[in-house]
Amino acid sequence: MSLISLSIITLFLPLIGFTVLIFFGKRFEKIYLFEVGILFAALIISILIAYFKLTAYINQDLIFAFTWIDFGVTPLIGEFSIDLGIKIDNITVLMLFVVNLISFLVHLYSIEYMKGDIRFTRYFAYLGIFTFSMLGIVLTHNILMMFMFWELVGLSSYLLIGFWYEKDSASDAGKKAFLVNRVGDIGMLIGILILFTNYHTFTFDEIYAQIAVGNLPFDSYAWLTASGILIFMGAVGKSAQFPLHVWLPDAMEGPTPVSALIHAATMVAAGVYLLVRIFVMLTADAMLVIAVIGAITALVSATIALTQNDIKKVLAYSTVSQLGYMVLSIGIGAYAFAFFHLMTHAFFKACLFLGSGSVIHAMHHEQDIREMGGLKKKLPITYYTFLISSLAISGVPLFSGFLSKDGILAGSLAFGNLTGHWLLPIIGFTVALMTAFYMFRLVLVTFHGKPRNQEKFDHAHESPKAMTIPLITLAALSIFIFYTPNPFNSEAGWVLSDWIRTPEQVVPNEVRFDFMKSDAATGQSEITHSQMYTDAAHHAHYPAMILSLVLAGIGILIAFMMYVWGKIDSEKLKTKYNSLYKFSLNKWYIDEFYDASFIAGTHKSAKILAWFDYNVVDGIVNGTAALGRFVSMLSGWFDTYVVDGLVNFFALLNGFLGLSLRRIQTGKVQTYVVFVVFSLLVLMFFFRPF
């Protein structure tokens, strides 16, 4: 069977699961196992696809497309149609595996985690439709189809965030997520429209082929930059980049396995995946915008993560921050590391979230880390997997996060060196320090020390196997050996040297960064674009590695000094820098700002326009009607008193005259004869001949 048919099967399997569960969920209690089984099948298939693609077809992309809507020969732009299709390249199969693996593990985990929920099968159905939509994003070969699945993951995200809709906070969060994403999607839609208007196709490869031959949107570099940035807006929404990051922390209202799957590992990474797909058409200006947004996001959310007390909120802001890294990485041209970090992050962040779910499960839905402590003994498996993942995200050697994050940091250093934008690496390294600190703050406060809530501590117990197996699997995948034989050099590994290859950009040389201009040195084995960039990256490699190691060490050290050894009193720091602490704790007051400006403004406009509609627009209608009635009343009066009055007047007059004249009508012949004779005489007088 061809890889294309296999990928179509794996795409539709979860949809079948969804359909079956929605229609038969009520009747069969155990039907959720069907969905779990289907995901297992999808996982196996995606492993097969990845295996064959990365061995037999490693240098060959497979494309399958069909005409979805055919407009025939149109009067204005000639023949055009809208295609749907699948493209399988190395990125696709890796992503396919990541999504299916995490989705399967989350399914497995959820069997125990969601046990006893009143809408248990519905939950699995939603997971099914989510997986389907996510796989659609991964497999598509055109941007319209990506937009469609993009919106569909938005739907499943909405449904799952608001899964416990009885809570107002949950339904609020679902709505917020959908709407904030739509803001980004509008930008993406306009970007897509620009591309279609110029190229009459939605297919990535066809668009890039046109750009490569110098066919620019509206014949200008500015529009090429603009379309890149507009499409990036979609990623800003979905990958929770500043200033649209506000929905993701609220999304933690959803069940924790959902947070792991959708709001940490896969869906939020779809934005980065989109950037990977459109990387080749990004101009230098667009890339700089993307890099700056990524850096701001990484920094802002890391500062917020420092002070949060909800275990899931810390992880949520950490996710936003790491997504910021990936976006930054695309912006500085470190394409391969962006995708690599997407993968490694997917595993360790899913592990962290599932670990937090295990803690929450054990603590009977307590999420405040100030109520925890000492859980290491009670939850050993959760603790060790959580620790491994924390080491990974903090960038400690031997773990996957070190490999990918180090690449990004080295890239940013090289970028600073090549372009003079030194603020980007500075932010990058600062965030690395903060990440190590807040992750270890989380680990130490939750698992070390003495229990702060004895009662809840006493009831805590390690989670069942269905929950720990996913934890162990994901923690194992956070170890370097799966990616490279040399724990200090990711480029030596198969992922970066064989599987992920940075494509040549298609934008004209004039609007590329100097270091991305094409030159002959771009060989198969290199992971960067030009000799210049390769050299800079190699130069940056050791300084970046050492610096990031030192910073991670410092971060972890400070966490230990604060929360284990008591050398630094965190309470004192809080009072000393109270305003800063409040600023961080309240998330920079961004939500408050949005509520007061956009949300309130929209509602106010709605009220004003509704008032206008009732009183002015409809007022004119009713006024016209009233005027009509008034005029008709007036004419009625006129009719009664003037027109009819006149009629009656004449009638009366006639009557009067008649009454007066009837005196003459005596009925006596003699009188008439007298009249006649008299009249004759009068007439004869007038018509006398003389």
Next chain:
Amino acid sequence: MEGFPIISLITFIPVIGMLVILFLPKEKVQNIKITALAATLIQLVLSVILMANYNYSAGGIFEESSFQFIDKFRWINIEGLSWIGTVKIDYFMGVDGISMPMVLLTSIISVIACISSWNISKSLKGYFALFLLLDTGMMGVFVSLDFFLFYVFWELMLLPMYFLIGIWGGPRKEYAAIKFFLYTLLGSIFILIVMLGLYFSAMEILPDGQRVFTFNILTMMDQSNYTQDGILSPFNPNNWRMLAYIALFIGFAIKIPMFPFHTWLPDAHVEAPTPISVILAGVLLKMGTYGILRISYPIFPDITRELAWYIALFGAVNIIYGAFVALAQKDFKKLIAYSSVSHMGYVLLGMASLTTAGINGAILQMFNHGTITAMLFLIVGVVYDRAHTRGLNDFGGLASQMPVYTGFVTVAFFAAIGLPSLSGFISEALVFIGAFHVESIRVITIISTLGILLGAGYMLWAMQRVFFGKLNEKWSGLQDLEMREYIMFIPLTIIIILLGVYPSLMLDVMNTSVNTLVDFVSTNFTNISLGGL
């Protein structure tokens, strides 16, 4: 299909049903209902047969030979009437790719509305008689190719609607019915005047060589048929064509309803009984946009090109303004009514683009809005039947109480929001693709995209207020859907999903005609110098 008057049958089957009902004694409630249902079902079956035999490659629009299923004969024939001369009016019906989707929509919505009328108890006989008359009026509008006939049906539909709202409506039914009637009548007067103007401008050559004035819409589309000095003749160097276009447009715009002529709609919807709201939103509104495409566009291509920008502007105003006002509503039904205003704005925007994608999107949006909004009004009806209130803030937590109902609501709401894989997305996307393509209205299009955000806003907020949160104890007795409601919801849901996944089912029907129309409008009536307004 040769010789079989299928179009006439589709149009008049409801009237036959009406006559049967009028002869039934009013106590035979069940018989009356079944007669009505049978009439609409036969109409639907015939429409499906029509669709199955429809030739996708025929263009229609301006060419009689490429219209299909034509029924044509001389209807009124008065010889030598003093100064007017000979009056010859045809009974002329047929379908092309623009009317075919509307015929199908009308018959589907009629069946659904008929089922939805099952619970009507007040003077049932009159209700169903009027209902069927309304059905004929609507169908007639969509298949008429003679302006006079078109106008007769246009007016015919008005009368039953007036009584259906005025007698079977809510508390302010008289106000709403009169407002609807007078407003539409005002529009009709504009249409009538333009119709007469066109009549005295275009002449048809009869087989015997005689030249007579005509109401034939297709004749009016050919500039060689106009007399030199006819009042609306393109050769006449005055401004009457522009004025006539605007008048005609207003006549149709009231029906759409286009801002600022839309305020009859919320009142009519709120007061009308559920099935009538369904018909109103599902079919009646489309008559306005259909009229523009069938009559204004091909008869006045010159003016259409000149005023397209304004049509787009009004489309954008409808989208944004309707969405904002919808956001402020506290009444479920009013919210849906204003969402209709917003969604019909997409139709205007797509039409104004004068591109294949845009007009395909517009017609598809007419069909999709018909099915989606019909479902939304049924949804309001379900909850109103049970709770006797429509206040959005009176509810809460219905998702737990009525899960199946909530499932259908989710489909309909997300279709209205424009979620891909449901039908609303395709039509909106095509409208945007088409409109963005035209440089002059690009900025308007970009502003209009705000509508998809606002649309999601008011829909999701309504969803949250009615279905989420803790169940209001007052409603713990509400029952989930019953069989009759399933029968209404399931077909609509299937259509919504089917056209979302495979829109070519409908697009292929209309595409040839749309291409013909676009070509016709952009190339005809070009060599005429008009006196500027």
